[in-house]
Amino acid sequence: MVDDTAPHPKSRGAARRAQRRGPTMEDVAEVAGVSRGTVSRALNGGAHVSPEALAAVHDALRSTGYVINQSARSLVTRRSGAVAFVLSDAPDRLFEDPVLGALMRTCTQLLAERGSSLMLMLAGTPQERERVLHFARGGHVDGVLLVSVHDGDPLAAQLHETRVPVVVCGRPPSRGPAFPYVAADDRDGARLMTRHLAGRGRRRIATVAGPRDMAGGAERLQGFRDVLGRRASRRVIAHATAYTIDAGRDAMTRLLDTCPDLDAVFVASDLLAVGALQALRHAGRAVPADVLVGGFDDSAIAPATTPPLTTVRQPLPRVAAELVEVLTQLIAGRPASSRVLPTELVLRESA
Amino acid sequence: MVDDTAPHPKSRGAARRAQRRGPTMEDVAEVAGVSRGTVSRALNGGAHVSPEALAAVHDALRSTGYVINQSARSLVTRRSGAVAFVLSDAPDRLFEDPVLGALMRTCTQLLAERGSSLMLMLAGTPQERERVLHFARGGHVDGVLLVSVHDGDPLAAQLHETRVPVVVCGRPPSRGPAFPYVAADDRDGARLMTRHLAGRGRRRIATVAGPRDMAGGAERLQGFRDVLGRRASRRVIAHATAYTIDAGRDAMTRLLDTCPDLDAVFVASDLLAVGALQALRHAGRAVPADVLVGGFDDSAIAPATTPPLTTVRQPLPRVAAELVEVLTQLIAGRPASSRVLPTELVLRESA
């Protein structure tokens, strides 16, 4: 006769389940009639597991409704399964930009397909940056996607010290650590647009450049200069203070002041172009009759401006895909190199 | 004489550090001259720890550069420290909307202040939804912020079964599970705008309503009807198929067809209004001279449309704050009730 009141293995599992803990790997093993180790192996690729055991485990998995405990797994594998999407610039107004949304969305999706998650992190303030570093050092994330870095950004250098895998979106400033990056070919895109403007017979071509210290800005301005040479005098260049509609309006207004006879303008982002169009309208200049306006990005807003915006397309889905790909390589310990993706001119009505 | 070659406790820690594992709580305890338990207590509020021990631990914390291992902590506390921000609708075009960006940004920030992280998750496809459920069941997230649910969304019901804390952004469909929600007062906002339109002497007021099955849409339409009564015939209502610029243009075009004599239109979102303005312009109707246009949201695009958009402000920062607050309560096991936040009219030039 056995003492039925004595606790035995089976009752433990039952009790645990009763208190809503969810089945553990031990429970699955019990149901499948194998050991915990075998269940684990079956879950992780199924190498060194017999077909029968595999089948039994799979049955047990569904019958128990097993869900792995990621914390327990992470504790031993030292992989969190998450990636930080870090907005390195003061992101107050950054979120207005559809470009960012598109990037975030595609990254989230591609990461999910690889079983990883996107953790959104802000890094505009010192405390926020400290938090990012903390996450990197503590292994809370396996890698970081660094978006919108600007010159002299302290975060990049600090991240470098943590040795966490990092890939930068956009060409990073030359003075920071040499992280791999993925960027659209900003310079060539700017050349494409500037040439287009010049090709339409305009003589006085100006540009609203991006903020001086931000990724992409310098490249696009350089492309503009490549085509225009000495004609690209300072009077013809206005730097926006941020990538926002308001900043675009202000910069365009200044441009109209310093260079009233301009007949075309290359604006370094679509959002800036929305502002530039406003300023032009306000000044009574017709687009494209009096002034040709070319944007950059081909974001969701471009076809919706008045008139619809001729712009340079950044291949955002590809940027996102390469970003995720490169980071995945890095996390796996494999080397990965930067990629620069081609841009293309998208003709609409503004130029 | 002691055998110096024998491994002893201290050498273990040193070896571990050498292989770049980072200091553990054990190391901190050793440096502070206390036990691991005391370090843990010091870290978790410092209750039942003497001032001296506390000081010693804090010194050791900085001198060792200790960073907690979140996985280990989560394993025992059953708290992940992360919250899922779930985009329940097919999010293809959703990310265009600055409203979403603002919401995400503020939530991320407020969550960070409370030591939690925002995990972005898409839930447009069955696989994506399954992933969300998996995360909820597996405790990978402590709670979920459900954004943009629509009628008949299967995710809500399934999430309910997992018993994970959920708070919905926007008024959830009446037939789903009764999650607490945080919403702007859509109905009252719509009334405000419709009354404003009527107050400016317009006789033929139409509306571009949101998609039939989406959160907010029904409420805003109801508010419109509240004011207009029987005058709100079907001819005067066009439903957009999504909250996008394109859908706004299409809906406005249809409206112009069915109700060519309209002299004012209440558009259920700013992004839709951008499209509506395009359609109006294309049809040669001057805004506001011929047609008054009122939007909803007061998103970043509103001041930048042509003409600047009169709209209804949703208090997004407050929505985000309440969302985080309610979810925090729920996670802590305290009950929390829904909140509806007041909206206000923002007068610009379109109406």
Place this chain on the structure above:
DNA sequence: CTGAAAGCGCTTACAG
């Protein structure tokens, strides 16, 4: 192929 066992780094009753 498979099981027993050690170990990942914490937290938290339990004694004292």
Place this chain on the structure above:
DNA sequence: CTGAAAGCGCTTACAG
């Protein structure tokens, strides 16, 4: 107030 110890749920050499 504090330490010793159990335990959270996994993975992964190590034997067999």
